[in-house]
Structures are given as C-alpha cells and as structure tokens.
Amino acid sequence: MLLEARWVVPIGGPPIEDGALVVTGGTIAAVGPSAELRGRYPGEPVETYADCALLPGLVNVHTHLDYSAFRHFAHPRGFGTWMLQLLLASRKLGMDDFAASALWGAHECVRNGVTSIADASEKGRTVALAARATGLRARVYLEVFGLDDAALPKTIERLDARLAQLRGEFETATTAVPGGPSSAREGPRLEWGVSPHAPYTVPPRLYREAARFARRAGLRMATHVAESQAEVELLTKGSSAIAKAYKAAHLWKRQHWAPPGISPVQCVAESGALGPDMLAVHVVHVDEKDIATLAATGTAVAHCPRSNLRLKCGIAPVADMIAAGITIGLGTDSLASNDNLDPFDEMRAALEVSRSRGAALTPAAVLRMATLEGARALGWDHLVGSLEVGKRADVVAVRMRGLETRDPVDALVAGASASDVRMTMIDGTPVFGGGNLPVEVADGFRSVRTRLGLMSE
Ligand SMILES: [Zn+2]
Structure with missing residues (x-):
C-alpha cells in the first residue's frame, strides 16, 4: 500500500x-x-x-487507562488531597468498571493518533484487554505497592502469580532485540513491565526486590518519582500532605516506615532500581545531583507537563535533563489529573512550560519527545517512533x-x-x-462516571 x-x-x-x-x-x-x-x-x-x-504514530509514555473515567476529577487541588480523593473514589469501582474505563481510554488513544502507550496498572488485565480490542501497542507495567516491609515477600509472590496468569492469558513478548529472530523483529503489540509505584508507597527494600524480579523476568520498569513537594517532604522529614492522606485512608502504619532522609531520586538510586530499563515518571523536584544520577544510570524520563500543573506539582527541569543527555518522552498521565489524552495539547503544554524553566524547547523537540524520543525512552526506538x-x-x-x-x-x-x-x-x-466511538464503549464509560458522581462535570 x-x-x-x-x-x-x-x-x-x-x-x-x-x-x-x-x-x-x-x-x-x-x-x-x-x-x-x-x-x-x-x-x-x-x-x-x-x-x-x-x-x-504518537507515543504516550505515561498513562493509566484504568482511570480514564475520572476525567475532570482533579479540580484545583494539591497533590495530597487529590491522592486521598482518588484512593477513596476508586473504592467505589469494581474490575468491570476499570475495564470499561480502560477500553474507552484505549479508543481515545487511537482516535487521537497515539499508537504506542506505556501504562501503569494495578490490574493489568483491564488495559491489556483494551489494547487488544483496539489494536493499540502497549506496555503494561504491573503496579507494585507496599508500605509494610513485613509484607514484602507476599507482595513479590503476588506479582509473580499475577504475571504468570496474565502471560498465560495474553500471548506477549519482551522488548524485541534488533537483528533478533523474525518474530522478535516484528515487535510486541502487548508487553508486560513492572512498576514499583513511587518512593512514597514503596520502601527501598521493595524497590530492590521488585527491580530484581523485573530483571530476572526480562521486564522493563517505570516508577513515579519526585513528582510533588509533598513527596520530597515525606522522604526527607517524614511528614507531609501525603502522610495526612495515608492516615485519612487508614493506610498509614508509621512503625513500618521511617523516612530515609534523602531525595526521592536518591532513594530509588540507592535501591539499585535505576538503569536503562527504568522509566522515571514526572521528575519535577530534582537537583543537579539527582539529574546527574539519572543520566549516569541511563534512566529515561516521562515528562507529564499538564498533570504536573494540574496537581500543582511544578515544572520539570526538562532543558537541564536534556543537556545532561537524558532521554525524555511525553506522557499525558491519567485523566484523573488531565483534561484529555490529546498528544498535541501535551506537546503545546511542554512547549509552554519550557519557557519558564531553563532554555525553551522548539516545536521540533517536543514533536520528537512525542515520537522518537518517547519510543527510545521505552526501548522501542528500533521498532517505532519515526517513519x-x-x-x-x-x-x-x-x-x-x-x-x-x-x-x-x-x-x-x-x-x-x-x-x-x-x-x-x-x-x-x-x-x-474517522467515525464515532462505538456506542457500547461510550455507554460503559458513562455508567462508570455516573457511579463516580462525575456525570455532570
Ligand atoms: Zn502516573
């Protein structure tokens, strides 16, 4: 053709x-x-x-399609309040709701010109089904949480079982190697990964074990890191809006967790989880040492400018990270912290915010972030990202x-x-x-939003 x-x-x-x-x-x-x-x-x-x-095809390096139905959920709220509200609202939904939400999100991606996503999902299956139904190329990182070190062996066991079950259900490949066997050269349409969620939900020991597990299984990783000032305060001082949110949601067991007293990036680095197989998401609150650490370990970054603004997290120092040689892709994050999954809106936001932190990006640079650099951040640049x-x-x-x-x-x-x-x-x-969204997809999405009380918004 x-x-x-x-x-x-x-x-x-x-x-x-x-x-x-x-x-x-x-x-x-x-x-x-x-x-x-x-x-x-x-x-x-x-x-x-x-x-x-x-x-x-455009590459969205950070999504949570499970949360698509939360569109317009994040009114002007700070990070801690948003996190608590999201935790509580999520408890109203069941697996079918998340599946309907993810399916709508996957349709939205292909309608918006996105052909590859890297999604972090606690369920995994919901996003895999949505990707399969729409043809979307997806890496689905299985999310790992666990504030309590005593529960660590169980957390890894559960991850292992989840992965085995999903691999049985979906025929998937790990990232293809250039020049490998022909099936590998064709590249994955669906690939699994592991996402230790963030330094405020994953203690250093769990980071270390999750990274060991992922590397043994040949899976790439992603983690939210240095997203909010609240995260920095929790790690350095032990108290912050996140601690308050944990207490309010009855998740906080202080005796099981002590603040490491170092920055989020250093915390992940010390656990050995950074590397060319890790995608660091957000990376807003970082200093020179953090940027040098990310660069030295070959860690790529997912830049999510609109989500960072929406949650009042700030602006990532993209120019400094590019100057340090870090690969940066563009992500919308979920609709719980963004208005839409439009990659062009995200590119314009990246352009706009770059004018107020460091050297301004060019339109060509942000288009590369949404295509080839995004693919490179995922280890897919030998497959996609350019014509x-x-x-x-x-x-x-x-x-x-x-x-x-x-x-x-x-x-x-x-x-x-x-x-x-x-x-x-x-x-x-x-x-x-062209054409409209399938009626059953739109109906499923609406019913989840009704359950969340978001239909009027
Ligand atoms: Zn995220």
Missing part, C-alpha cells in the same frame, strides 16, 4: 513535501517523494491524504490547518489537535479511520 500526503514528517529526517510511504506486511518499505515512489511501486494501491501530514524503512508501519494522518506553510512541524505543534487525526495505523493495519 502506498500512502501519500501533502507532507510526510518522518522525524528521522526533514519533512517531505508531497511525500509518500510504502507499507508492506506491516513494515515501512519506502519513504520519499510521492512521484518517485509511484514510479518505483507501480502496482501498489494508493491512498491519498491530500490535506494531511503523515507522521509516525523509516524497516520500522513497523505505525502511521497517523493529521489534517494540516495551514497547508501553505513551509514548516509543517511548527504548524502541527502550534495548531493540530486530536480532532484533526484522520487515520491511525498500527503494524500496517488501520485501527481508526
């Missing part, structure tokens, strides 16, 4: 005006000017997106508002939105081509 458009934005090279790409067996076989490729591939069926740009020969055909067609522009990247980042996505393709198969 030959896809042609007003612009092709490969990311790995300059934009191609009146460009095209050829997709064969789920793989990108050629990228170039349309006239040239039509000549080289005369028999290929042609699909024309005259008013669009073709981009690599290059040999990569998987994860492609989106996005309507261009200013067709006469000489710079489609600037135009897309400044003006495009999820509603401009005309087509989303994963592994060469279209998974969205």
Whole structure:
C-alpha cells in the first residue's frame, strides 16, 4: 500500500513535501517523494491524504487507562488531597468498571493518533484487554505497592502469580532485540513491565526486590518519582500532605516506615532500581545531583507537563535533563489529573512550560519527545517512533490547518489537535479511520462516571 500526503514528517529526517510511504506486511518499505515512489511501486494501491501530514504514530509514555473515567476529577487541588480523593473514589469501582474505563481510554488513544502507550496498572488485565480490542501497542507495567516491609515477600509472590496468569492469558513478548529472530523483529503489540509505584508507597527494600524480579523476568520498569513537594517532604522529614492522606485512608502504619532522609531520586538510586530499563515518571523536584544520577544510570524520563500543573506539582527541569543527555518522552498521565489524552495539547503544554524553566524547547523537540524520543525512552526506538524503512508501519494522518506553510512541524505543534487525526495505523493495519466511538464503549464509560458522581462535570 502506498500512502501519500501533502507532507510526510518522518522525524528521522526533514519533512517531505508531497511525500509518500510504502507499507508492506506491516513494515515501512519506502519513504520519499510521492512521484518517485509511484514510479518505483507501480502496482501498489494508493491512498491519498491530500490535506494531511503523515507522521509516525504518537507515543504516550505515561498513562493509566484504568482511570480514564475520572476525567475532570482533579479540580484545583494539591497533590495530597487529590491522592486521598482518588484512593477513596476508586473504592467505589469494581474490575468491570476499570475495564470499561480502560477500553474507552484505549479508543481515545487511537482516535487521537497515539499508537504506542506505556501504562501503569494495578490490574493489568483491564488495559491489556483494551489494547487488544483496539489494536493499540502497549506496555503494561504491573503496579507494585507496599508500605509494610513485613509484607514484602507476599507482595513479590503476588506479582509473580499475577504475571504468570496474565502471560498465560495474553500471548506477549519482551522488548524485541534488533537483528533478533523474525518474530522478535516484528515487535510486541502487548508487553508486560513492572512498576514499583513511587518512593512514597514503596520502601527501598521493595524497590530492590521488585527491580530484581523485573530483571530476572526480562521486564522493563517505570516508577513515579519526585513528582510533588509533598513527596520530597515525606522522604526527607517524614511528614507531609501525603502522610495526612495515608492516615485519612487508614493506610498509614508509621512503625513500618521511617523516612530515609534523602531525595526521592536518591532513594530509588540507592535501591539499585535505576538503569536503562527504568522509566522515571514526572521528575519535577530534582537537583543537579539527582539529574546527574539519572543520566549516569541511563534512566529515561516521562515528562507529564499538564498533570504536573494540574496537581500543582511544578515544572520539570526538562532543558537541564536534556543537556545532561537524558532521554525524555511525553506522557499525558491519567485523566484523573488531565483534561484529555490529546498528544498535541501535551506537546503545546511542554512547549509552554519550557519557557519558564531553563532554555525553551522548539516545536521540533517536543514533536520528537512525542515520537522518537518517547519510543527510545521505552526501548522501542528500533521498532517505532519515526517513519523509516524497516520500522513497523505505525502511521497517523493529521489534517494540516495551514497547508501553505513551509514548516509543517511548527504548524502541527502550534495548531493540530486530536480532532484533526484522520487515520491511525498500527503494524500496517488501520485501527481508526474517522467515525464515532462505538456506542457500547461510550455507554460503559458513562455508567462508570455516573457511579463516580462525575456525570455532570
Ligand atoms: Zn502516573
């Protein structure tokens, strides 16, 4: 199949005006000017997106699709209050509710031009089912919590059992290695990972054991770290809004946990959990030493600018982290702390906040964060993230508002939105081509929101 458009934005090279790409067996076989490729591939069926740009499928490196139904949940509240409200509200929902919520979220992703997600889920199965139903490429990190060190062996046992059960139910692969066997080269559509949740829910010993477990099982990891000032205070002083939230939710057993007295990043680093297989999420409250530690360990970062603003957490020092050589992808986080899963809105927010902390990013840099750098942060850059020969055909067609522009990247980042996505393709198969959300998906979502008392918001 030959896809042609007003612009092709490969990311790995300059934009191609009146460009095209050829997709064969789920793989990108050629990228170039349309006239040239039509000549080289005369028999290929042609699909024309005259008013669009073709981009690599967008990569959302941090989601919690289970929480999609919580959209507009986070009114202006600080982190501690938000966390408590979320904990209490979640108790109203059952597994089917989370599944309906995740399914809606996965549909929203493909409708918004997102083809790869990295999701952290306590359930795992909910997001895996949603990814399978929509064709979304997903890494699902199984979340691990546990404030009580005495419960640690049980926590790891449970993780092991959960993973075995999910692996039995879903046929999955670990991250493919370039040049590996052909099945590995095709890359994963669904992959498991492990997410020790955060330094305020996971003590150092559990970080160490969860990381050992993940590495033995060949799984990548993600963790929330240095998200809020409340987290820093809890770790350094032992008291904060998070401690209050724990007490209010009856989760706090002070005798089982003592503040380590160091920063969140140093806390995770000392447990040995940082590394090229770890994605550090948020990373707002960090100093020079923390940034140097992340860089030295090869840890990648998920930047979630809108969630950080919504929860009054602050602005991540992205320019400093890039200067230190850290790979940074872009994440929306969940709809419990964001308005939508629109990657273009997230790119604009990344651009906007970068102006107030360090050197401002360029539109090209934020588009790379939402594509190739995001893929690199997940260890998937040999598979997706750019339109290059040999990569998987994860492609989106996005309507261009200013067709006469000489710079489609600037135009897309400044003006495009999820509603401009005309087509989303994963592994060469279209998974969205316009049209409404399936009625049963919308109904399921609405009923969960009703249960949460959020229907009027
Ligand atoms: Zn998160």
